[in-house]
Amino acid sequence: MDKVGLAVCYDTKNFGSQLQVLATVKMVEELGYDSEIIRYKKKLTPRFILQTIPRLMDVSFIKVKLAAKKKKKVIKRYPEVYKNVTMRNERFDGFVKEYFTNLSKPYNGWETLVKETARNYNLFLCGSDQLWLPHNLGSHFYTLEFAPDNKPKIAYATSFGVSDIPSRYRTGFTKFLKRFQALSTRELAGQKIIKDLIGKTTQVVCDPTLLFDADGWGKMIPDRRVVEEPYVFCYFLGTNEDHRKAAEEFKNKTGLKLVTCPFLDNFIERDLKFGDIQMFDMDAADFVNLIRHAEFILTDSFHGSVFSILHHKRFLTFNRFHAGVNSRNSRIDSLCTLLGLSNRRYDGDVMAVQGLIDYSRVENRVNILRNESIEYLRTALETTRIDK
Incomplete structure (x- = not known):
C-alpha cells in the first residue's frame, strides 16, 4: 500500500486546524491509503538560519510573533486566566494524543527531513488551512520543498489566506507551485493566484471538514x-x-x-x-x-x-x-x-x-462540492502514484 506523508498543521492551538487535519487523515484513509503526519522538528543549523533570515524582514511575520509573545506576557498578569488557558492548551495536546495516532517519528533538522522522508513515503500531501500565507513561505515545509523531485506532491484545499501575493514573494511561490503534480485550493481567490503565477487552472475544493456530513462527524x-x-x-x-x-x-x-x-x-x-x-x-x-x-x-x-x-x-x-x-x-x-x-x-x-x-438548498450545494472534492482527491492520489 502506498504511504502518504502529510504536511499538515496538527499541533496548533486552534480547534478548526485540528479538525481539518482529522478530516484529511480520515478521508485519505477511506480512499484506501496509509498515511503518516510528518513531524518536522526545526534544528538550529547554518541552513536553517539562512532560511529564517528573510522571514525576519517580513513585517507580517514579525507582527504575528510579537503578538503571540505579548499575549503570553499579558495573560501572566492574570493568574486565574493563565491557569485556565494553560488547562485548555493541555486539552489541545490531549486531542492530538487521542485522535492522531499516525504521527511519524520526529525528523530533527532539515537534512534529516529531506533524507528520511524521501525513503519513507511514496507521495506527499499538504493542506488544508492557511498554510500558504505569504509570511509562512520561509519555513519551506508546507510547500513540500523538502520532498524529492521524483515523488508526487499534492495540495488539497491549501489556502493562501490572502487574495493577492505581494510582489516580493511571487518568485518563491511560482517556484514551489510548479513542483506540484496536483494542485487545488480552498478559495476562489487562491484559484486566481495560481492561474496568475503559473498559468494553471486548478480546482476549488471544499475544506476537509466539509468532506463529511453531520453523520460522518458523529x-x-x-x-x-x-x-x-x-x-x-x-x-x-x-x-x-x-x-x-x-x-x-x-x-x-x-x-x-x-x-x-x-x-x-x-x-x-x-x-x-x-x-x-x-x-x-x-x-x-x-x-x-x-x-x-x-x-x-x-x-x-x-x-x-x-x-x-x-x-x-x-x-x-x-x-x-x-x-x-x-x-x-x-x-x-x-x-x-x-x-x-x-x-x-x-x-x-x-x-x-x-x-x-x-x-x-444548501445541502444540495454542499453535496455537489463534497462529491467533486472527494473525486479530486481520489483522482490526485491515484494518478500520481509512482507504482501504478
Missing part, C-alpha cells in the same frame, strides 16, 4: 452535551468590540446565555467579563458539540461557520479582518458564495441570526 466525534441549558455559542477569535456588543444585544433581547471561548488568538481585556459561561476546559471535540447543541451561533471563525452549516444551525458570520487586497476574509467569502449563504454575513443587525435557512 462517527468521529461522539455526541455529548457540554452545556445543559439553552445558549448562544459566541465564538470570536478577533478583537472587534462592536461584535461583542452585538452579541450582548442579542442576549438581552432573547434571554439566552452566551457561551464564549476567550483568549484563543488574542488577549482582550473586554473578554475578562464577556460571556455568561466561559469555556477553558474544552478540546476540539467539545467545540463541535458546543455547535451541535447551540440555539444560535455568532462567530468570526471560518470553521465556526462550517460546523454551523454542517449541523444545520442558525448562525451569523462576522468579518474578523478589515476588508482590503490582503484581507484574510477570502475563505469565508468563498464559503458563503459557493453555498449561497451570503445573507448570513453580519451587516449590523444581530437579530438576523434568527432568520431561517433553507438547508435543503
Whole structure:
C-alpha cells in the first residue's frame, strides 16, 4: 500500500486546524491509503538560519510573533486566566494524543527531513488551512520543498489566506507551485493566484471538514452535551468590540446565555467579563458539540461557520479582518458564495441570526462540492502514484 506523508498543521492551538487535519487523515484513509503526519522538528543549523533570515524582514511575520509573545506576557498578569488557558492548551495536546495516532517519528533538522522522508513515503500531501500565507513561505515545509523531485506532491484545499501575493514573494511561490503534480485550493481567490503565477487552472475544493456530513462527524466525534441549558455559542477569535456588543444585544433581547471561548488568538481585556459561561476546559471535540447543541451561533471563525452549516444551525458570520487586497476574509467569502449563504454575513443587525435557512438548498450545494472534492482527491492520489 502506498504511504502518504502529510504536511499538515496538527499541533496548533486552534480547534478548526485540528479538525481539518482529522478530516484529511480520515478521508485519505477511506480512499484506501496509509498515511503518516510528518513531524518536522526545526534544528538550529547554518541552513536553517539562512532560511529564517528573510522571514525576519517580513513585517507580517514579525507582527504575528510579537503578538503571540505579548499575549503570553499579558495573560501572566492574570493568574486565574493563565491557569485556565494553560488547562485548555493541555486539552489541545490531549486531542492530538487521542485522535492522531499516525504521527511519524520526529525528523530533527532539515537534512534529516529531506533524507528520511524521501525513503519513507511514496507521495506527499499538504493542506488544508492557511498554510500558504505569504509570511509562512520561509519555513519551506508546507510547500513540500523538502520532498524529492521524483515523488508526487499534492495540495488539497491549501489556502493562501490572502487574495493577492505581494510582489516580493511571487518568485518563491511560482517556484514551489510548479513542483506540484496536483494542485487545488480552498478559495476562489487562491484559484486566481495560481492561474496568475503559473498559468494553471486548478480546482476549488471544499475544506476537509466539509468532506463529511453531520453523520460522518458523529462517527468521529461522539455526541455529548457540554452545556445543559439553552445558549448562544459566541465564538470570536478577533478583537472587534462592536461584535461583542452585538452579541450582548442579542442576549438581552432573547434571554439566552452566551457561551464564549476567550483568549484563543488574542488577549482582550473586554473578554475578562464577556460571556455568561466561559469555556477553558474544552478540546476540539467539545467545540463541535458546543455547535451541535447551540440555539444560535455568532462567530468570526471560518470553521465556526462550517460546523454551523454542517449541523444545520442558525448562525451569523462576522468579518474578523478589515476588508482590503490582503484581507484574510477570502475563505469565508468563498464559503458563503459557493453555498449561497451570503445573507448570513453580519451587516449590523444581530437579530438576523434568527432568520431561517433553507438547508435543503444548501445541502444540495454542499453535496455537489463534497462529491467533486472527494473525486479530486481520489483522482490526485491515484494518478500520481509512482507504482501504478
